[in-house]
Amino acid sequence: MVCKVCGEKAQVELRARGFALCKAHYLDWFVKETERAIRRHRMLQPGERVLVAVSGGKDSLALWDVLHRLGYQAVGLHLQLGIGAYSERSLEVTQAFARERGLELLVVDLRQAYGFGVPELAQLSGRVACSACGLSKRYVINQVAVEGGFRVVATGHNLDDEAAVLLGNLLNPQEDALTRQGPVLPERPGLAARVKPFYRFSEREVLSYTLLRGIRYLHEECPNAKGAKSLLYKEALNLVEREMPGAKLRFLEGFLDRIQPRLQAAEEVQLRECERCGYPTTGAVCSFCRMWDAVYRRAKKRRLLPEEAEFHPLAPVARLG
Numbered sequence: 001m002v003c004k005v006c007g008e009k010a011q012v013e014l015r016a017r018g019f020a021l022c023k024a025h026y027l028d029w030f031v032k033e034t035e036r037a038i039r040r041h042r043m044l045q046p047g048e049r050v051l052v053a054v055s056g057g058k059d060s061l062a063l064w065d066v067l068h069r070l071g072y073q074a075v076g077l078h079l080q081l082g083i084g085a086y087s088e089r090s091l092e093v094t095q096a097f098a099r100e101r102g103l104e105l106l107v108v109d110l111r112q113a114y115g116f117g118v119p120e121l122a123q124l125s126g127r128v129a130c131s132a133c134g135l136s137k138r139y140v141i142n143q144v145a146v147e148g149g150f151r152v153v154a155t156g157h158n159l160d161d162e163a164a165v166l167l168g169n170l171l172n173p174q175e176d177a178l179t180r181q182g183p184v185l186p187e188r189p190g191l192a193a194r195v196k197p198f199y200r201f202s203e204r205e206v207l208s209y210t211l212l213r214g215i216r217y218l219h220e221e222c223p224n225a226k227g228a229k230s231l232l233y234k235e236a237l238n239l240v241e242r243e244m245p246g247a248k249l250r251f252l253e254g255f256l257d258r259i260q261p262r263l264q265a266a267e268e269v270q271l272r273e274c275e276r277c278g279y280p281t282t283g284a285v286c287s288f289c290r291m292w293d294a295v296y297r298r299a300k301k302r303r304l305l306p307e308e309a310e311f312h313p314l315a316p317v318a319r320l321g
Contacts, residue, residue, distance in 0.1 A: 012208045016246040030209045033230050034066050034197050043195035044152060049073040049194070051150040053141050054097075054105075056090035056218040058210040059156030061097050063198055065215060067154060068103060074154075077144055079137055080109040082117015086223055093218045106148075109139050111199060114115050115305065124295040124304075129224040132291065139288040143314070145192035152193040157286065160203040162196070163248045164233035166255055171233075182256055188271065190280040200249060214225045250258070277313035287315055 003010045010020035021029055038044050052067060054060040054076040067074040078092060078094045081087050091107070111117040121136065122129040145153045162181070169177045173304035187193035198206060225231065229297035240247045271280040276289035285293075292311045299305040 011212070012205075014205070016202065016241070016249060027212055028193070028210065030205070031069055032065055033200070035070055037183065037200055038070075038195075041195070042153075043184055043193075043197060045048070047071055047073065048152070049075065049150060051106075051145045051148065051153045052076050052142070053137075053155045054078050054094050054152060055156075056093040056097075058140060058215070059158055059161075059198060059206050061094070061156075061215050061217050062206050062210045063156040064097070064103070064215070065101075065153060065213060066197070068101065074103065075104060075148075075150070076105040077141060077153075078105060078107050079140060080107060080111070080117075081133060081137075082105075082109075082111040082223065083119065083224065086220065087117070089220075090218050093216060096216065106144060110136060110140075110146065113140075114311070115309070116295065116299070119302075121295060124298045124302075125291050127291070128190075130228060133224065135287055135291060139279070139286075142192055146190060146279075147314075150192055151187060152195055154195050154203060156198055156206075157196045157208050158198045158203050159248055159252060160234055160237070161230075162199050163237050163252050164230045166234045166252060167237060168229060175263060176269070177193065178260065182260065190271075190273070190278075192222075192235070193247050202248065211319050263269045289310075 001010045001013055003025055004019040005025040006022060008022045011023045012026045013020040044050055048073050050067060052060065052064045052309060054064055054075050055078070060169055064074055065074055073245065076098055077096065078091060080091055090139045095105065110121075116124065118129055118133045118136075121132045125132050141153055156228075166181060169181065183196045183199040185194035237248050237251075269282060273279070274281045274286040275284050276293070277286065279286060281287070289311075292313070296305060296309060296311045300307055300309065
């Protein structure tokens with residue numbers, strides 16, 4: 001197996017794409033492919049200031065690295081979720097990455113900001129941990145972006161992530177979710193744009209970049225992810241991919257190119273300001289504020305909070321780096 005560019009021994013085989021590359025040419029290819037995706041979908045303006053959601057895992061750190069190499073003003077945002085030792089190690093890895101490269105890192109500690117971490121939040125809200133965590137992350141990331149003057153948020157979602165979400169949304173038809181899926185979620189008043197520059201890279205391709213670049217990342221998965229349906233969908237898609245290389249990319253891009261445009265012809269959902277926090281929502285009060293209001297009520301009943309405690313939806317941000 002030799003590199004298709006230089007003919008030297010290859011280190012990464014891209015079976016779905018029909019070629020292999022040596023270390024130097026793989027790293028070069030990966031960065032250029034990211035740049036092509038950004039330009040193709042007009043995700044970012046040259047040199048733009050962008051907020052990168054970083055968990056400490058391989059995908060988000062690789063994305064932060066690539067965007068920095070491409071000349072963007074990439075600022076990291078890490079959410080401390082209060083999931084025991086896992087969260088502590090996530091923060092340590094993220095801080096080390098930022099410190100070694102002289103990058104700016106913002107941190108929001110969920111427990112410090114709102115009184116509870118994800119384990120307590122799930123218990124008090126009656127939601128499964130991933131649901132309560134996901135809702136909080138989406139809200140806080142957008143809030144930090146809007147308050148910090150960022151037009152766009154970049155996330156490290158890869159092809160495996162996107163194909164699994166698409167499969168789940170097709171098996172459990174959700175037209176709104178299918179309409180929103182894609183590499184770019186446009187900016188709206190009160191909502192920063194969301195972009196996914198790695199949406200065409202498989203998890204293995206991102207891992208190869210991370211290892212070849214020598215990026216230290218958190219290897220372990222979130223303990224709350226065990227039993228998640230997304231893992232089942234990924235496993236099913238991997239079985240198909242093994243027999244039909246390139247199937248995941250064809251599945252996702254076929255939907256984005258041929259089917260989703262017809263869905264987008266539907267009338268856009270009208271948004272209004274949340275009565276509690278002022279951020280966009282479809283109802284009188286947004287899901288984030290409703291969840292946390294309920295959590296505070298239950299916490300007071302269980303005497304976990306004093307009666308005078310009030311939920312404030314605007315989270316403090318710590319600047320590191």
